[in-house]
Amino acid sequence: MIKRMSLISAYIALGCAATVLPVLISIYIANEDVARREQRDLSLYAEKAMMRTELVTYQGFAAIADLQAEHAEPCSPEYLKRAAHVIFNYRYVRDAGAYGDGRYLCSPLLGEVRTQDVELPPPRWRSNDGYLVWFQQKNPLSDLREDIQIGRNGEYVSIDPQSYVDVMDPAGRAIATINTELNSIVALSSGADPDEMLHAWKQAGRVDSDEWNYAVARSETRALGVVVKGRRTSLFRDWPGLLATWLSFGVAMGAAFGWFAFKRISRQVSFQASLEWAISHKTIDVVYQPIVNLATSECVGVEALARWNLNGRDISPNIFIALAEQHGLIQSLTDLVFDQALQDLAELLRSRPSFYVSVNVSGEDLRTPRFLNLINARLAGTGLRPAQIRIEATERSFLNADVTRQTIAAFRSAGHPVYIDDFGTGYSSLAYLQTFMIDVLKIDKSFVDTIAQDAASSIVAPHIIEMAHELGAEIVAEGIERSEQVEYLVRRGVQYGQGWLFAKAMRREELLAWLEARRASHAPAQPAIQ
Template sequence: MIKRASIVSASVALGCIASVAPVLTSIYIAEEDAERRERDDLREFATKAVMRAELVSYQAVAALADMAATPGPPCSPAHLAQLAHVIFNYRYVQDAGAYGGGQYLCSPLLGDVREQHLTMSEPDRRSNDGYLIWYRHKNPLSDARQDIQVGRNGNYVSIDAQSYVDLIDPARRPIAVFSTETNALLALSMDADAADMLHAWKQAANVSSDQWHYATAHSATLPLSVVVKSPRNSLLGNWTGLLGMWLSIGVVVGGLFGWLSFRKISQQLSFPSTLEWAIARKRIDVCFQPIVTLADRECVGAEALVRWKLNGLDISPDIFVAVAEQNGLIQPLTDLVLDKTIDELSTFLRSRPSFYVSINVSSEDLQTSRFLDVLTARLEGTGIRPAQIRIELTERIFINADTTRQTIAAFRKAGHPVYIDDFGTGYSSLSYLQTFTIDVLKIDKSFIDTIAQDAASSIVAPHIIKMAHELGVEILAEGVERDAQVDYLVERGVQYGQGWLFAKAMRSKELIAWLGEPRTQLEPMKQCDDS
């Protein structure tokens, strides 16, 4: 009886150990993986925060450049009206005015104050190229508010310091922006502690804390540095409670948990496996949305778009493309798009040497020359000119700018024009864009929708258009749906557009038939996804 009880007890103990050990091991591994992901995510957030700080600073510099070209005597009605126009054009500029002799002279908000002798304090920094910077400058209109003020050649702009840290972040992670030249705190988010963030910045984010992760990022072109932090989420904070719970539950529940976990993992793996099967058997479709010249609405090219119908249901590209990126399938998917484009349109492309197709390439294929090698080999002997296959990239290339710049240059050297897609939706830095040589900038549909509307984002499209003109690149507007948008874009020198106003995405045979119709009869055809 005792021997049997011992055997039962030993079996129960071994069962409990067998149940508890994998669970605790899994929790520990999950803890390490979660911490790594938290740190990676925080570093990416710091990079985005530095891009925002750069963007705000560049707007101040651009506003001062516009003010320097303002005609008429200072503080005249025409001069003040032009300064008001500058404030309206630059969303982060709160005030723009003139100064001299250490005093404010005038601004649209202050008015003409030359007779009031409003003195200005000494600047905190004088740059070698003539800029004066006040880091915490008391605004003459407020007893409490302190702005960042930038001046040059008798003109100044005021910027709300919160503009530097006003990022859309549901987690509301604290942010601090510092000057790397004077060690001054420029901006601090509402939930941040100045002393804590200053300490983290001085330690280069190497702060030992059980509660917080820290990260820093530095501007490559401006004397700016950013510190961010996020709370640590520990899975093992109550490890004794977890151990007691699993020992009490034992083998049965442990086995049930393992079975449920296996079912859950199997369900998660089924979708990527199905996608891999579809790519291998070329069950992914490619459709083409026309690109037109806005001035005369002539179709000059098309963008290749992936579509997938699974068991009679249309799967959103946002879903299956993301799954492809997460499961190492994005390169085979891109190769499939290229193969189908050439197979279906090679005869047409040879007959229309000026017509082109743009293909979206993932950031993974910008780390090496793999896709360029595939593309070069695929075009050999087809009679298709390299310029007829164009490369579309997203703003995410700026995150790893140094590693992708050479690959982009190689595409262009091989004769493939390069586009930046959905520009303005990420955290692009002008300093990064200036270091790239590209051919076309695509403005995202979200900004085209706000054209001529009273919305905060309606000023983004004009700034992107102006930026593109200054860089000497062509512009393509996405999501054009109204004639008024076309008139607005043409008036500002935008060359190309695509959207439902001209045509929806269609299959290759429908595209060729659509292009063959008389120009006056061209109407948007049935969408590629339609049955």
């Protein structure tokens, strides 16, 4: 009897283990996956915060350069007027003026204080290129307000420290900006603990905590870094409740999940098969969006874009291109777009040797010379110039520098200009981009939209323009919809643009008619009818 009870108990225990262990293992795997995702998301947030820090610092440097540009006598009426102009033009600059011999001399905020001996203590830090920085500098007019002051050659600007850490984040994660040479805090978001954030920085974010994750990022051009902090999610904190839930609803959820997975997989396979069929049977449409010289309103070229209509419904390119990349169809799709563009536009390109068409390529075709060999084969005997076929690749395609650099150089050596598309969405720095030789940067529409608006991201477009000028690259602004955007971009030295202000993407016949109408009328580009 006892032996039988023991056997029954063993079976019960084995059954419980067989039921509970998969649940526990699933929870453990899910917990590890959540931790990895949270850390990756926090690292991306740190990169975003680092970009904000660099942009605010760059604005301070630009404001000083603007202040010095007039060469007016310090503290003269003309000088103070110029300083007031600088304060008004630069969003994060609170004050600007002159200093010397350890004293403030004047500013629009302080006025003329040369005779009042308003003390300016020695700077906390000096950069290699001659900038002086005061951290937590008390404003002479207030016992409460502390600014970050940047000075050079007798001129200074004051910046609100919160500008460095004012990054839009619904989760409200903490940020600290760090001077990497002094290992000291420059700016701190509200509610953050300075000792904790500095400790996390010194540990490179590797802090043993059950409650918080940390991530750090460093500037490649300045002695600046950021550390960010986000709450850690743990599935094991409420493991008894989770276990009871899984045991109670396991069968029902398993059945529901199985049905959903079956439907999802069936749909995915069907969708993938439809795309593969559309590519092989060349039912993907190719349309062309004009690229316009902003100064002259002349259409200089077009971008070839893929469009797919499935059973009367237009499928977003973001969806079917991502699907093509996931299932090894992207190279066939790129070939189709190029072949169709060559067929549609060969006569136009021969008649206008300066006109061009740009074709988007994926990261796959930046790893090998396959697509370049295809272009060379297709262009043979057509009479077209290599420069009339241009290559566009998204910023993320450049991340594997060692693999892609050689292919990019081969495209350019063959005479095909190389563009970085949707620039500004991948947090690339100037130092990183200088390792590549590229011809054109395309500013993403999301940044062009903020031009002439009081938005937090409106400072990104001028920063990208400056980076392009530093690289010696031309610029194409995407998504232009308003004439004031054109005026702003021309003032900043942006050469080209595309968007609905000029024309939507068009089929070959519409494009040729549009070009002929413009040629006949000699009129500048007009807004497209929406």
